[in-house]
Structure formats: structure tokens, C-alpha cells
């Protein structure tokens with residue numbers, strides 16, 4: 792039987808494969824468009840059984856982040872790259888922020904809209920380490936320990 796650590800490693804590996812495969816799809820599609828024009832987009836979509844919109848999205852994200860940037864942020868999920876690519880001026884700064892603060896796609900989208908997340912981070916008396924991140928309008932809501940149910944405080948925006 793596999794240990795939890797082994798399964799977690801496999802889990803992380805699979806997530807990384809997904810990110811790399813989306814970038815690879817974007818690279819191939821970008822090349823196809825360069826060589827054969829935008830008319831290939833619906834053909835590519837049909838062959839991948841995806842929408843033309845998806846093809847355009849993987850192209851845009853792949854063209855936004857060159858291989859060295861993808862490598863530098865290799866542990867981020869594809870959805871975070873996709874979100875960061877929406878900033879055409881400085882997309883990499885959002886990757887850095889997501890990496891430094893462990894932001895999900897949703898958290899990052901909120902930050903990019905200029906909203907601060909409401910959060911609570913700390914340790915409960917029972918030993919559970921708790922880190923809650925929610926939308927800004929959740930500020931003031933009570934945080935309870937997911938293990939023992941103790942009242943820990945309220946979500947704050949900082």
C-alpha cells in the first residue's frame with residue numbers, strides 16, 4: 792500500500808503534468824496559428840474536443856509566459872497562470888504574489904480586482920493550525936477551529 796506521502800507526491804506530480812500539458816497545447820496551437828493562420832483555431836478545437844475559446848485561451852496564456860517563467864513558478868496551478876495572464880502589463884508580478892502568499896485562482900482574482908481578502912491565521916489551543924481566506928465582505932465573521940469547534944476570532948482584512 793502506498794503511504795500518504797507517496798500519494799501526495801503523485802498528486803503534486805499529476806497537477807504539474809496538467810500545467811505543462813496546457814502550456815504544451817498553447818505552444819502547439821500558437822505555432823499552428825503562426826504557420827497556417829487563425830482559421831486553424833476551430834479545427835484545433837474540434838480535434839481536442841474543446842471550444843475555440845479554450846484554444847484561444849491556451850494560446851494567450853502560453854504566449855504570456857515564456858518557458859523560464861513557467862519553470863520559475865512550476866508549482867503554481869494552471870488556473871493561477873490563466874488568471875495572472877489577464878494583466879497584460881505585468882502578469883509575472885501576480886505569479887510572484889500567488890507564490891509568496893499561496894493564493895488560489897479565486898484569491899488572486901480578488902486581489903487583481905483590488906479587493907483585499909479577509910483572513911485569519913493562527914493556531915488553536917487544540918494544536919490545529921488554521922488559515923482561512925475569504926472574500927473581503929466576509930470580514931467580521933467568526934472563525935471556528937475545524938477540529939474542535941472553538942471560537943478563534945473574526946476574519947480581518949489587513
Ligand SMILES: [Zn+2]
Pocket residue numbers: 915916917918919936937938939940941
Ligand atoms: Zn481547535
